[in-house]
Amino acid sequence: MKHYADNFAHEHLPLQELQPDYILDHPDFQFPESLNCVDRLLDDHIKQGRGNRVAISTFTEIWTYQDLYDKSNQIAHVLVDDLGMVSGNRVLIRSANNPMFVACWFAVLKAGGIVVATMPLLREKELTVMIDSAEISHALCDVRLMDEMSGVQSTFLKQTCTFDGSNENPGELEQLMASKPKDFKNYHTLHDSIALIGFTSGTTGKPKMTSHFHRDILLICEAFPKYSLQPTPEDIFTGSPPLGFTFGLGGLVLFPFYYGASTFLIEKPTPELLLQAIDRHKITICFTAPTAWRIITTLVKDFDIASLRKCVSAGETLPFKVWEDFHAATGLKIIDGIGSTEILHIFISSHEGNMRKGATGLPVHGYEAKIIGADGSELPVNEPGRLAVRGVTGCKYLNAPDKQKEYVENGWNITGDVFKKDEDGYFWFVARGDDMIISSGYNISAIEVENVLLGHEDIAECAVVGLPNEERGMLVCAHIVLKNKALASDAKTKEIQEWFKSAAAPYKYPREIHFVDALPKTETGKIQRFKLKN
Template sequence: MTQYKDNFAQKHLPSQKLQPDYIYDGEEFQLPEDLNCVEKLLDNHIKEGRGQNIAIRTFEKTWNFQDLYEKSNQIAHVLVDDLGLISGNRVLIRSANNPMFVAIWFAILKAGGIVVATMPLLREKELEVMIDSAEISHAFCDYRLEEAMASVKSQFLRQVITFDGTETSTSKLEVLMHNKPKYFTNFPSKANDICLIGFTSGTTGNPKMTSHYHKDILLICEAFPKYALQPKPEDIFTGSPPLGFTFGLGGLVLFPFYYGASTFLIEKPSPELLLKAIQEHKVSVMFTAPTAYRVLATKVADFDISSLRRCVSAGETLPEKVWDDWFDETGLKIIDGIGATEMLHIFIASSEENMKKGSTGKPIFGYEAKIVDKKGNELGTNEPGKLAVRGITGCKYLNRTDKQKEYVQNGWNLTGDIFRKDEDGYYWFVARGDDMIISSGYNIAAIEVESVLLKHEDIAECAVVGLPDENRGMLVCAFIVLNDKSKACEEYAKSIQNWFKENAAPYKYPREIRFLEMLPKTETGKIQRFKLKAISAKN
């Protein structure tokens, strides 16, 4: 491990005894001690003669690897020469998905900094929490998102540099980049140096800082993509997750670049724009969330998506009906997966060869999993319990010993999910640990109720939570978004309840139904159940 001049991140790492067991079995996972992940992901394409290969497309722009390499080097010079970056400084990026975001991401690592990427929709207070928590010294902000950034008050933030993600005008970064050398000597980092701080997505309250090494960035590229995607240089990746979300970072930057493929970035990826990109640019691999697949299935008949060969879903549980609707419309099987910001990317997934409809899949190459009880004892076949995972990556919270001890126990990462494992080794999602509803002695998983409700022709979206109840312990409460919102009324709620009892075990039916215009979600598409519980508490 390098001794960064700014050792904040290293100083706040959990001790080795609090970290999980790591397993690096396999030649693919053996990496050199001297390692800057940018060299494999970007610089080697130039050294090995692939500089003219396309790296990034948008509807307006095309960059090859040479373009990306030169711009990243110029920005790295700006960081070191003009902004006074020292190794180990944390640098925030505030931008939608665009080529400049990617160039800045690589530049920070080239200069020896640590990336903290954020979502465009974050507001002033959320940004302040991140900046103060990670003691961020520098920030790059797309000028279109400058307003909230300008209002941030922090003793740590020294420099905010605006840039133009549209590349149609000139902001401060472009001025500073002008005439900077297009070659830069990368910071000599080590494999175990922290290069990325990812904040958890906030589905359960205040976000936590997860940290990842340079080697982690490359290790995940040998795991999920090989297992589920079999990437080829001619592949074109696209998707909806923000690059500030590790699901998006992996799927839209790390995986394609690791295999010499390209990515198609969309700043505001509506279903129509995703389908347009696939049709016009022959996209072959797509990453998005279940909520998007639900809408895509209703629109896909109007587009030619014959180039698409792999469809990946993560970020939220994939309902079986969504899988069925997409398959019926396209003939394509959605590859489901579960990952965590703490683990960097997906660790259990399905693939074309290993798929049971409705199951999440099996542990992918590089990981192992088991189901345990509250004491950590392994459970038997089809017994629901806590999901425990370990492998090439693991949880390393910064400055949160309390949360580290909760997440890592006996060398295993406990994700907070309830799963069961069937007789064939497939893992089936049951509930988030805090989403299991115990009502009148029955264990009712929120996802089970949601899966039934989504089969109702009038229900567009739904989310189920448990409400405290003096008589039953908890009540099943369903928050529902209707296709025709004018139908929302008490009488219609009763008709949905009656329909449910005819289509599933009556004891599971939602005794409370509340209609919403939309469900509260994170920018990554995850439903914020804690907000639904707060709404319930107020009522």
């Protein structure tokens, strides 16, 4: 049976023998063969009479489940009736975290499309790579973010429709929605039909496309939140990760709606705004990165956070001091976790009953993990090695068989992290296994930053590494050889940094720049980055 009219995504899935093993035998992980995940996440709440419950709040808006349902259905009609979307088309969403982003996300899946959610900081070049890689035909873009979008040149992109995420000046999408019915028959496909494509940060300059099925969306809702959070319909979620990250998508949309709870969205979520939201809107569950938890600890005394019952940290390893300081200030225990775009969400974590200070935790419900050596054999207790994971979800790179073989070995997902496992089965983070820089919760590819820098007219060579930093976890540090070495100065540093921010997403820019006469290299010309890290 064919999944979609446009079967591009499925035609580029890895061969079955290259995919990981899945563990789906537990009753929690049984879903019907014919599936649209939006039925469970949204439509069922309406059928069961919960339409008047709050689904999404912001500092200025409140949407009920009925509001979200109506608007998602109207957008689905626009996609099919006006924009010519057919099932299997890839649809890019470009927006900050706001209710219209969520409505668009549900609408694309209702109509049988495949969602490609992106972050607002991405620039024209990065968007073009995504659009060309996934052969994206349609884009829904917040009108406030059209500057970079309007410069995209791609033969694949047929339609771009704007909306206003601030709800102040209706865009094209809102105008088209106005005349549409508020009901829509969801496109039912197979449980292993692709629902979303998430782009990794890419270690070779070109990001990889990870794909996830409709069943995967629901499976992660039965895994981490059931294990660590025990959500109820009374919970209110908030957090800082963009919905373009699967960490943010799970924590701020999928988990709350699966359990009939609500979410509080903040477009530019600073630690201060997170605390304001918790104080004023009685947030119970908060997702953010270790950097933010550290700042929140210093500010928390000025806010009432009595409503807060669960704090989740991911995106980078949680320093023990941050955990300890926050616990001392609030009495709350931050739940650390490790996940990946490839596996969709958190697969090793803890809950308050089994938490061990300093450890990442144990495999969550639905996953198992082990530490392996270079030859794939399992290593003894407390010996650092490669983290291998398998469970209800796993890596399915599109159109990248070589990368798929690197990530999946003998049915196990190899995450690229170095961990060790203690005698009680707890997993402890040791290091990243590659040159990915994790700064303030963002994954930044050193190679990608180098590729951008090499586009500057004054730069002859460069090498980028991550350096430890107490505030951000790691800093992006660039070692640059100028064509004219006499130009090296503080002014040149500032000029390159500002130039970079206009050429690529600002969070990737090198916060430290060292001008050098030459880069350390092997006899074969390979840059020795480890020397720069020292």
